Amino acid sequence: MAEMRAAVAHHSALSSASASRLSLCRSSFVLAGRVFSPPSSSHLLRFWKSCFSSASMAAQAARSPHAVSPPPPPLNKFKVALCQLAVTADKAQNIVHARETIESAADKGAKLIVLPEVWNSPYSNDSFPVYAEDLSAGADGSPSTQMLSEVAKRRSVTIVGGSIPERSMGCLYNTCCIYGSDGELKAKHRKLHLFDIDIPGKMTFKESKTLTAGESLTVVDTDVGRIGIGICYDIRFQELAMLYAAQGAHLICYPGAFNLTTGPLHWELLTRARAADNQLFVLTCSPARDMNSSYKAWGHSTVADPFGEILATTGHEEAVVYADIDYSVIAEKRSFIPLEKQRRGDLYCLVDVSRKD
Numbered sequence: 001m002a003e004m005r006a007a008v009a010h011h012s013a014l015s016s017a018s019a020s021r022l023s024l025c026r027s028s029f030v031l032a033g034r035v036f037s038p039p040s041s042s043h044l045l046r047f048w049k050s051c052f053s054s055a056s057m058a059a060q061a062a063r064s065p066h067a068v069s070p071p072p073p074p075l076n077k078f079k080v081a082l083c084q085l086a087v088t089a090d091k092a093q094n095i096v097h098a099r100e101t102i103e104s105a106a107d108k109g110a111k112l113i114v115l116p117e118v119w120n121s122p123y124s125n126d127s128f129p130v131y132a133e134d135l136s137a138g139a140d141g142s143p144s145t146q147m148l149s150e151v152a153k154r155r156s157v158t159i160v161g162g163s164i165p166e167r168s169m170g171c172l173y174n175t176c177c178i179y180g181s182d183g184e185l186k187a188k189h190r191k192l193h194l195f196d197i198d199i200p201g202k203m204t205f206k207e208s209k210t211l212t213a214g215e216s217l218t219v220v221d222t223d224v225g226r227i228g229i230g231i232c233y234d235i236r237f238q239e240l241a242m243l244y245a246a247q248g249a250h251l252i253c254y255p256g257a258f259n260l261t262t263g264p265l266h267w268e269l270l271t272r273a274r275a276a277d278n279q280l281f282v283l284t285c286s287p288a289r290d291m292n293s294s295y296k297a298w299g300h301s302t303v304a305d306p307f308g309e310i311l312a313t314t315g316h317e318e319a320v321v322y323a324d325i326d327y328s329v330i331a332e333k334r335s336f337i338p339l340e341k342q343r344r345g346d347l348y349c350l351v352d353v354s355r356k357d
Helices: 002-017 019-024 041-061 091-107 127-131 135-141 143-155 232-236 238-246 262-278 328-336
Strands: 029-031 034-036 077-084 110-114 158-160 164-168 171-179 185-190 196-199 203-206 219-222 225-229 251-255 281-285 302-304 310-313 319-326
Touching: 077 091, 077 281, 077 302, 091 110, 091 143, 091 319, 127 164, 127 171, 135 143, 135 164, 143 158, 143 171, 171 225, 185 219, 225 238, 232 238, 232 251, 232 262, 238 262, 251 262, 262 281, 262 302, 262 310, 302 319, 310 319
Parallel strands: 077 110, 110 158, 225 251, 251 281
Antiparallel strands: 029 034, 077 319, 158 171, 164 171, 171 185, 196 203, 219 225, 281 302, 302 310
16 A cells, blocks of 8 residues: 555656646647647556556566565564673673673663674684584583573563674584574574675785685564674675565664774764665674774674664773664655665666575
8 A cells, every 4th residue: 555655646746747848748739731739638647657657667677576565563663782792702701791781781671682793702713613602502512592592581582692603514604693582593694795805004804714604694583573684794795785675674783893994984884874775774783892802893883774874873892782763764764765666677686596596
């Protein structure tokens, strides 16, 4: 029904904008001795209906398969908490500290709690193999995810568990686990784009020295809506966010650990861009900065709304960022700037390989 109303509004706008041109067609004119009569009203109506129909079809064709609308969420309004944790070399202490922070956020009313990238381990290629956990081995093999499952169920909250180093089938991954309010694992996202950069004299890092890239997109339905997941460097690839939007995500969570070179340049820019481009909420959660660490995180965990406006953020120190999410804002902002109805499928197309197959 909403699409029909938008279509009518769009058709009315076309008709209004073209009124002056149509009025010229209502008078007969003579050319080369012949009298030409104007087209009838019914002919004009059919012409403009044809133009509108073509535009609608082109917009749909810009997504293959077609985009789906976000499903009605279980909650339209809720509080989110981004836990910008200080990470140490003591895994057991990191787990205890993360649990305490999650419980405190739940006590303050947060229904969705997000942890940062690699929160149970120092961020380094040397540390990843040492701190890696086997997620299939239960509590003994993965104390970090066991804690997330327990506290999610105990406090009835949805947890996007940042990321931890994962060991599986002889490979290491940078992996985010999402737990529902029942404590069950709802999805697992392995970082798709590995952080391999070289900015001479400023920042060089090669995750691919130790880590393996994931193979799957991650969109998960939870008690707080449909969530797309990316990890840190994944945010730079706008196609991923576009696919999540086309799959009906209400928000995208990016646990990340930008550094002191790329952070000031791109952290907020990319957070706002992914939100504004796709007209949904974007949450980015970083570890706190440790100037004694070999890798110094930028911090500045941030929540952006579907217009790309910052709802909440913080500095580089340890903190919990709270924000109120209202999903009705998605439809409102999309009605203001109807990008999804204006795409040029006659010129370009985004193909969702995961759905097309």
